Amino acid sequence: MAKLRSAPTLDDVAKMAGVSTATVSRCLNNPDRVVEATRQRVQTAVDALGYTPNFAARVMAARRSFTIGAIIPTMENAIFARGLQAFQEELHQRGYTLLVSSSAYKPEIEEEQIRTLIARGADGLLLIGHDRDPKIYDYLNQRKIPVLSAWSYAPEAPVPSVGFDNRAAMFELARHVIQLGHKRIGVISGIVEGNDRARMRVEGIRDAVNRLGADALALIETPYEIENGASAFRDLMQRERPPTAILCGNDVLAVGALRQAQEMGLDVPGDVSITGFDDIELARIVSPALTTVHVPHREMGRKAAQQLIDMVENQTAAEGEQLATHIVNRPSLGKPALT
Template identity: 60%
Template sequence: MAQLTSNGSVPTLADVARHANVSTATVSRCLNSPDQVVGETRERVLKAVRELGYAPNFGARALAAKHTNTVGAVIPTMENAVFARGLQAFQEELGRHGKTLLVASSAYNETLEDEQVRALVARGADGLLLIGYDRSSELYAFLAKRKVPALVAWSYAAQKEQPAIGFDNRAAMAELARLVIGHGHRHIACISAPIASNDRARGRVQGIGDAMTEAGLAPDDLLLIETPYGIETGEAAFRQVMADTPETTVVMCANDVLAIGALRAAREMGVRVPEDVSVTGFDDIEIAMLAEPALTTVHVPHREMGRRAATLMIQMLRDGDTGQSVELPTDIRLRRSLGPARSGDLSKASMA
């Protein structure tokens, strides 16, 4: 392929115009509103674009078109299947509307999330998908000033103004906790991701407290262990629970990955699930069903959430709409890891 620019540098709009023998305005029109250019001219311009390896300069193009057809998302981690799954559906639906998704992951770090949001805005993201409500008011103010619509996902709280598509983490976990208490459990432990700047995790822990209060139990008796997301951390937290409060009959984990770690620790310790101790999760990722024993958990419609988030985002971008929040239902998947509370102490004998 011949090098057709005059000086071997990065090809410009003018180079494309010269090569296709049209005006620069025609090249712009071809790239931004191809429908307005007759077929033959369009073909010639696009051929020149291809041959020269021209890519529109963001700055110029954004100024002309006011939008870049790029949507950004900042998620806490790529290593959690729930975000991956929701984003895949989000992207598929955006793709059907000609939009590209760029994703950054913040490692559950608020400062990093802040930087990534600003970087995506600087790179020209038309809109942003963010996970949960918790972030500084400065960042929300920044987005409002920059007129970049932001949609919250994975959380839904009726009283919040920020447009959101998600579910009520607190109510969902309260429902599971009622089922757990219905199985006779009174000594409940909870392993959660750190709750300080994570409204999803915080809501789930509060939900357990709500169900305990309803059942006449003291929510302060809930043993709460906060630990970073991961299988190994869930494993260590389960060991700590059994060492600190051997009277525990159920360990409710705020996500499935921590629960998988708890199941692994139980197996290594010779603690039978659910005969000695029950374990529950939250999310219903694929390994929840494959785990041994299969995990009782809260099923979250991740794909549905991603797909509908895209529909809402497209509407917000097109109509300058503020976005009507959507609450999605969750439901409980009762599997073998939850059983009746054992009576009496966990005998030392049953532990390897």
């Protein structure tokens, strides 16, 4: 904090208004516990001095920070950016401030960030997904910090969650694809380790394939980059009996696949169908536009904020909430060619 002799304190206000600091504090925090006349007098002093309460002092004394911490893999990923934006808006409306960190998908960094945010007095924490060292949950639990997980709904997880069922959502999509007649399914998944969202999506496809009987399932796991989607696609299509449909774990990978298909002179969906997941802007912009699973990111961010604040304010565990997703049919998915 920039040190400046000029920053007025509660004391200054109290002196100017001719009351005690306790009264000033009450005017600011519990206006109804103070008689109107004094409140006015205090307000005048506050305005005259341009007083703004010192946050750190308030946190120390009240042992509350009105700050919520969020740790997301990266803000560069549109799905997090959007959800986080909604989360922040809701927080702001409820008088909280957002402290953000990103973990770059690295568990060690996430752990460090968790400690940092708690040390900073975050009243609650938003985390993404459920896959993490149980020790972290112990720590969180011992510290009694309200924690909510988003982007993945898992009722049996150690912390309540607001999100959707990645497995079921992907299952639906895979079923839809298989019922269109596709027998040879390719999968381009994001990295699964430490990422239950990615893992569950793959599981969903597996379920569908096993249940509905497709012939083959080729899987490639690769980091979240358009280029990686492209090379995975190339790899998949060069195999002996290339898939007729490729389900991608997210839209970014799918867009990479799509471009690579064009590069290779393949028609989508004539020669091969491609699907994504998330329904980010990119998915409707590419041509052919991408069949994908729509996820209500903004709603998720908003609800997560509401539930987390409830946890913080009422000291109760949140219910969590499962959000619905739906398949968005676009031209990148069609029937398999009649070979």
